[in-house]
Amino acid sequence: MRSGDVPEPRPDAAAPPAPAPPDPPRVLASTWAKAVLGLTAAKLLSLVDPTGLLGGNLAGVAAFLFIALPDARLRARGEGWDHYGLPWHGAADPRTWRAWGRGAARGLLFCALIFPLFGAAFWAYAEILPHLPRGLSSALAPYAGTPRFAPRLPDRLAVLVVVQVLVVALPEELFYRGWMQTSWARGAPASGVSVLGAWLGAGFLWTQVLFAAGHLVVLQPWRLATFFPGLLFGWLRERTGSVAAPVVVHALSNLFIATLEASFYG
Template sequence: MNPSAAIRPLVAAAVTTALVTAVSYGAPRDYAGTAVGLVFLAATWWLVLRRDEAVIRAHGLSLGGLLEPAPLSARRLAADGARALAWTLLLGAIIFPAFWLGYRLWWSPTRPFHFRLAAEPFDEIVAQLLVVAIPEEAFFRGYLQSALDRAFPPRLRVLGAAVGPGLLIAAVIFAIGHVLTIRHPARLAVFFPALVFGWLRARTGGVGAPALFHAACNLLSVTLARGYGLAP
């Protein structure tokens, strides 16, 4: 254990969170989400992605080779994508029914669920994956959790994944960042899915599966909100 090695990633997380918070309030409302995603990507590029492929792989940021400075292998990309999809489907089958029940109990909707697509469903899916999930997972699970794991080596095995304080600290900072951008206590609840995202990062060795599952969680949330008439 080397607590001093945690100083740099914690400072990077504090600076990035401050920038994201400022951008979320300062950017035009229609572009705030995109601006926040760009800040996370820029921070991840500066901290990891501008370095060689060994560093990128060590942070789980290869995404099937897409983010490595090396020739792209279609086979590797397809294999990594299939694995991420398989994990998303498996965890979705286990977690989403319970989440749906919890959603009903928490929000107590006054009407039955009625499935409604977004006005632009393709745009919604792409936005959740490319603008929200990948930038956030790249920073929090790719850079931050990986860096904290080096400072506090994981010593506990949970369902085949080696986890430690780095997962918890990254999840806490993730939740704090969410409540700073939208000041509502309910935003702190993202701490719990962040634990799953962090476990997926540890279990699969990359951020592809966490990013895809993260996007699926967000899509489920907005679909439930529309279906119960709690959001347009």
């Protein structure tokens, strides 16, 4: 072969594998249905469980389903969670903790801006509820009676913090804003809209709709209101590039609501 000639590829040379296409919306929806049906089955079984263990650990069942089902999809595709917004380079790698530290800082800043407004809205809402017809008020909120504000923290706060971060916020954010929202957007990369510096891709609204609908495992209409914080969590995921900030805001939001409930209705 003369100098400068480009060698022809060997016939038996293997071409690099093409990246797998993202999971289509029907797979996203069917995986969501499996998670919801699995949780529903666990809830029904808990009604006849004499030990009460299953009923006391339904949040753990949900956490397992929200991580295991999409993780199986990612493993089948040869992908890792790092492509879906999870900043993880190993527990001993400082990059992991720097990424989560940045996410926590952004989440705390976001909470500092939003929580005062939400607290005022909660107070006003609590004052209005007793004046609504009983059927309407029970559909809009789980609270009964006249609110009396007395600041206090929820019971077993330390346990509640761990549960909200590791069992509720992290699995839900990995499933909805990490795997589902990312996969849906990658399926139609040219679709979307820019909102306050974040590109909200295809399926953004549908992700939050399914997030809210998944809370109807407990048949209480007011649970559909989770659609609105879902919009904020989804926006944060795109604005910051990872699920770290949404996990922090999701957990702190639940803890803040528990504190408001204890203060107004405790």
